[in-house]
Amino acid sequence: xxxxxxxxxxxxxxxxxxxxxxxxxxxxxxxxxxxxxxxxxxxxxxxxxxxxxxxxxxxxxxxxxxxxxxxxxxxxxxxxxxxxxxxxxxxxxxxxxxxxxxxxxxxxxxxxxxxxxxxxxxxxxxxxxxxxxxxxxxxxxxxxxxxxxxxxxxxxxxxxxxxxxxxxxxxxxxxxxxxxxxxxxxxxxxxxxxxxxxxxxxxxxxxxxxxxxxxxxxxxxxxxxxxxxxxxxxxxx
Amino acid sequence: xxxxxxxxxxxxxxxxxxxxxxxxxxxxxxxxxxxxxxxxxxxxxxxxxxxxxxxxxxxxxxxxxxxxxxxxxxxxxxxxxxxxxxxxxxxxxxxxxxxxxxxxxxxxxxxxxxxxxxxxxxxxxxxxxxxxxxxxxxxxxxxxxxxxxxxxxxxxxxxxxxxxxxxxxxxxxxxxxxxxxxxxxxxxxxxxxxxxxxxxxxxxxxxxxxxxxxxxxxxxxxxxxxxxxxxxxxxxxxxxxxxxxxxxxxxxxxxxxxxxxxxxxxxxxxxxxxxxxxxxxxxxxxxxxxxxxxxxxxxxxxxxxxxxxxxxxxxxxxxxxxxxxxxxxxxxxxxxxxxxx
Numbered sequence: 001x002x003x004x005x006x007x008x009x010x011x012x013x014x015x016x017x018x019x020x021x022x023x024x025x026x027x028x029x030x031x032x033x034x035x036x037x038x039x040x041x042x043x044x045x046x047x048x049x050x051x052x053x054x055x056x057x058x059x060x061x062x063x064x065x066x067x068x069x070x071x072x073x074x075x076x077x078x079x080x081x082x083x084x085x086x087x088x089x090x091x092x093x094x095x096x097x098x099x100x101x102x103x104x105x106x107x108x109x110x111x112x113x114x115x116x117x118x119x120x121x122x123x124x125x126x127x128x129x130x131x132x133x134x135x136x137x138x139x140x141x142x143x144x145x146x147x148x149x150x151x152x153x154x155x156x157x158x159x160x161x162x163x164x165x166x167x168x169x170x171x172x173x174x175x176x177x178x179x180x181x182x183x184x185x186x187x188x189x190x191x192x193x194x195x196x197x198x199x200x201x202x203x204x205x206x207x208x209x210x211x212x213x214x215x216x217x218x219x220x221x222x223x224x225x226x227x228x229x230x231x232x233x234x235x236x237x
Numbered sequence: 238x239x240x241x242x243x244x245x246x247x248x249x250x251x252x253x254x255x256x257x258x259x260x261x262x263x264x265x266x267x268x269x270x271x272x273x274x275x276x277x278x279x280x281x282x283x284x285x286x287x288x289x290x291x292x293x294x295x296x297x298x299x300x301x302x303x304x305x306x307x308x309x310x311x312x313x314x315x316x317x318x319x320x321x322x323x324x325x326x327x328x329x330x331x332x333x334x335x336x337x338x339x340x341x342x343x344x345x346x347x348x349x350x351x352x353x354x355x356x357x358x359x360x361x362x363x364x365x366x367x368x369x370x371x372x373x374x375x376x377x378x379x380x381x382x383x384x385x386x387x388x389x390x391x392x393x394x395x396x397x398x399x400x401x402x403x404x405x406x407x408x409x410x411x412x413x414x415x416x417x418x419x420x421x422x423x424x425x426x427x428x429x430x431x432x433x434x435x436x437x438x439x440x441x442x443x444x445x446x447x448x449x450x451x452x453x454x455x456x457x458x459x460x461x462x463x464x465x466x467x468x469x470x471x472x473x474x475x476x477x478x479x480x481x482x483x484x485x486x487x488x489x490x491x492x493x494x495x496x497x498x499x500x501x502x503x504x505x506x507x508x509x510x511x512x513x514x515x516x517x518x519x520x521x522x523x524x525x526x527x528x529x530x531x532x533x534x535x536x537x538x539x540x541x542x543x544x545x546x547x548x549x550x551x552x553x554x555x556x557x558x559x560x561x562x563x564x565x566x567x568x569x570x571x572x573x574x575x576x577x578x
Contacts, residue, residue: 028274187353
């Protein structure tokens, strides 16, 4: 009796069957959709980045000879070749007739003989008028730039090329004038290598240097800070 | 009361009546349709495998390769030879793949002078070239942040800057890469032990063990880990053939990668590629356990800034300053270029 009652209470078999068929049919349709080739996958991968040869060149920005030489019309002369014949006026700040290509923009250090030896033009001059050999320009620069010279001596300023482990290979410390032009010492500006072009970095075509509109960096960031320049310049003459 | 379901004759295919065959007509249709749908769905889900060339099918030795730390020397040698064969097949170049061990008594430390960095991104591209980083999609280990002077807030920094000339007068630059932390959160979260810290302080990844869950990427406070969302592309003629297992060998789609301080170079005494490329000499690298090294001097004597020190990861990467940022100053001289005094 109980079994009979149970069967009578169950819903009509036809509607039950229809409903039960829905799930397999939907699965079948989904499977068919997945199996069908829906055309080529549109990849969001940007075109390959080119590594520019100029951006990976480890050559120092300057290649001074560290010798008291000058190239004129394809010939190499020692400085003394001319200067033993033509004496320059001491303490000159006047217009030069020679070396017009040299632009002296070294702050208050605006006299040739602050650095070049007055009588021996193949050498630099130290604070006591003695000669500094031309391949030791750091001794000359150290006359004024004491803290930088100290840092350079210990390796915290300036380039160190070669091996970090001197037991395994040679190491070279680059000297001052291998990066700085002594007549115009600030490190030269460079053209930056291209900015990153990764998948999640927003609109790369925006000419602005701030994150592009729509970039997650822009949406969630507070935006550029307004730094009070006048306040900064007061404390930093 | 005495009536039995069999005797009723109304539903010969009912549950009771189907006991003999075990399947009713409706049940058969239902289960059959479900099975067909399931099989079709499975086939559909597996259909991308059709695009896989037979050469790309994983071999048995790839499948049963041990974890790096569990490999015996002969096994490791076999794996290195297999990788060399794969590189040859894929790029038609002969690569020298090695696995240099960590040097004894060496702990690498990196120092970067943010008074001198000009943001030229030479390091970024030297790194890409050295480490065979994917060109498409682009993967770069170093991110150079352009910071606003007077602010150390990286939230307002910008790494997409592209002026005609750097440095810009109102900015300073802070390159960020893997800090090789002493307490690396990326290692802590890895569920499979595919990344770990070597005795010389470099955190490395076994690319063959990584499952690509990207937990480490989320855990890293320096955004230093990169994920291969697609198969990495490197032109064969630009491939760096000096490879090592733990650093710059070609990676596969779906694994993490990161800066290893150019492990294959520094364990042979050389500088990392980024140090070598820096035109300003802002980047300093060496053995901090050697008291005469440049980095040891910098840590003892310079003003040093630890990025996100408060997260307690104890990085082996330090930023330092000079007394005066002379390059930011306008030239003291009032003379114009070319004008004589």
